[in-house]
Amino acid sequence: MLSLRFVFVLDTCMIEEEFEYVKSEFKRAIGLLPENAMVGFVSFGTQVQVHELGFSDMSKVYVFRGTKEISKDQVMEQLGIGVAGRRNVPGAGGYQQQKGMHMQNSGVTRFLLPASDCEFTLNSLLDELQTDQWPVAPGTRASRCTGVALSVAAGLLGACLPGTGARIVALVGGPCTEGPGTIISKDLSDPVRSHKDLDKDAAPYFKKAVKFYDSLAKQLVSQGHVLDLFASALDQVGVAEMKVAVERTGGLVVLSESFGHSVFKDSFKRVFENGEHSLGLCFNGTLEINCSKDIKIQGIIGPCTSMEKKGPSVADTVIGEGNTTAWKMCGLDKSTCLTVFFDLSSSEKSSNPGAVNPQLYLQFLTTYQNPEGLMLLRVTTITRSWVDSAANSEELVQGFDQETAAVVMARLTSLKMEAEEGFDATRWLDRNLIRVCSRFGEYRKDDPTSFTLNSFFSFFPQFMFNLRRSQFVQVFNNSPDETAYFRMSLNRENITNAAVMIQPSLISYSFNSLPQPALLDVASIGADRILLLDSYFSVVIFHGMTIAQWRNLGYQNQPEHQAFAQLLQAPKDDAQMIIHDRFPVPRLVVCDQHGSQARFLLAKLNPSATYNNANDMAAGSDIIFTDDVSLQVFFEHLQRLAVQS
Structure with a gap:
């Protein structure tokens, strides 16, 4: 052993x-x-x-x-x-x-x-x-x-x-x-x-x-x-x-x-x-990729190193660790996740579905040594049909995975920000999103009100909106060490975890309903609610104003207010479940509305209410002091640009 x-x-x-x-x-x-x-x-x-x-x-x-x-x-x-x-x-x-x-x-x-x-x-x-x-x-x-x-x-x-x-x-x-x-x-x-x-x-x-x-x-x-x-x-x-x-x-x-x-x-x-x-730490891994002759491999973003193994399927353009069909992974664990980029542009198959072989294949061979010292080989082979995207985009649309696409965009943006001088991440993301919406949206030319997006794409603009505001793109408030740390975690974690880094999850707790997902929006704040925000690196328990006052008065310790004690305990239990299964262990922040640490929550919320439109807001809700555009304004701009002829 x-x-x-x-x-x-x-x-x-x-x-x-x-x-x-x-x-x-x-x-x-x-x-x-x-x-x-x-x-x-x-x-x-x-x-x-x-x-x-x-x-x-x-x-x-x-x-x-x-x-x-x-x-x-x-x-x-x-x-x-x-x-x-x-x-x-x-x-x-x-x-x-x-x-x-x-x-x-x-x-x-x-x-x-x-x-x-x-x-x-x-x-x-x-x-x-x-x-x-x-x-x-x-x-x-x-x-x-x-x-x-x-x-x-x-x-x-x-x-x-x-x-x-x-x-x-x-x-x-x-x-x-x-x-x-x-x-x-x-x-x-x-x-x-x-x-x-x-x-x-x-x-x-x-x-x-x-x-x-x-x-x-x-x-x-x-x-x-x-x-x-x-x-x-x-x-x-x-x-x-x-x-x-x-x-x-x-x-x-x-x-x-x-x-x-x-x-x-x-x-x-x-x-x-x-x-x-345990994290399931393994050693001495290699990944080798075989694919159809029409597909070229551009490279990988993630915890690995190119082994410089040349072959006919190596693309001319390189993304991340490229110029190879094999990679070394000295260390890997249960949640290691790599992003592989393929180049299909040179392929005639995609534009000629009547060609000899209508199928394409990708094969991934992963070898590694497990903690017991056994060398294991895992082979994953997938096959897909070539789709003529001009004639039949429906099939293409149904295969679209919004979370994965958002994570790939985040990893690629982070890489470009490090590798390309003067790279404007926000503009690049916006241009790509407009291109996707004008290609797959349904609309009448030059009529933004007619714009609708297929349900397979419906969350993608929101992911892009949150990515533009995330710590991966907005580095202003972080040190180079923090940015490097965030990006290394983004590049190695699985899709579920990486998606939470880009677009945090928010759960609302109140007396009159069971815990339920809430919109990642300042409008979700209520004086009589507790919010639980999971943004991967930190978990925030946020008490509304009234809840905080009752807690400070000690109502939860009185036998007739058992329900209030349970309401205070529920988000703590859920936070511990999140923390228990995660690596690195996230920071737990417990804060109150209008308290100094409330910024951990406010920074992640859609600023639908700012000091510019505070008069229109309901009593007890919060406002965010920012000049950032809200998701609604962002979407209106997107519709207008996507339908332009």
């Missing part, structure tokens, strides 16, 4: 309180691991320390300087393992070979041990471990060499376990200020880069750091290893730069404000849990 393998990389440049939080969660994780899971440990601050766990009599540490890049061979040489350890061995080839094998194994037994053998050693080590002791001058940031630490961990795994599934679990509490991967200077008066800085090319460290993590991604992919990132800090830590290494290796990412926050604690625990609550 295969054992799971983890190298934990722990940042020690933190305040004491945060450091205690992260150490206690780390200990809990080790207690949850199966006995035969292999564990290694690297800590870092100004320098990198590799801890030799196999030497339990006293703590033995190998120290690496944090200022310069270090290669896999240098790591092996300094730790005395693998090929580098062989170089100085005299004698014949056979002797060298044996000695080398012994060296390599000694590396595994010294630095990577079964959890059952090293749990006591690790716990003692963590009890003694202190925050980084290097002095930090006033007005400066701590020296933190995140890049070198991850390089050393990758080199250690490459020497001990090349080609077998393993994960680097990085716990980072601040920005890299030292060596490769640096994202900001040590001077505290320098702010960490913003979206504006990236747009104006005014982030001096950004491109160099991305280049470094790109080469680290290549090394990890060639070794078959995964980088997971758990970042907890009030400011940015460099998720935007590390994105390439996490995404290409299929790693997990969690971003939170503190290591003491449930977002980090509960998510971290989920990674190591077993049973029905």
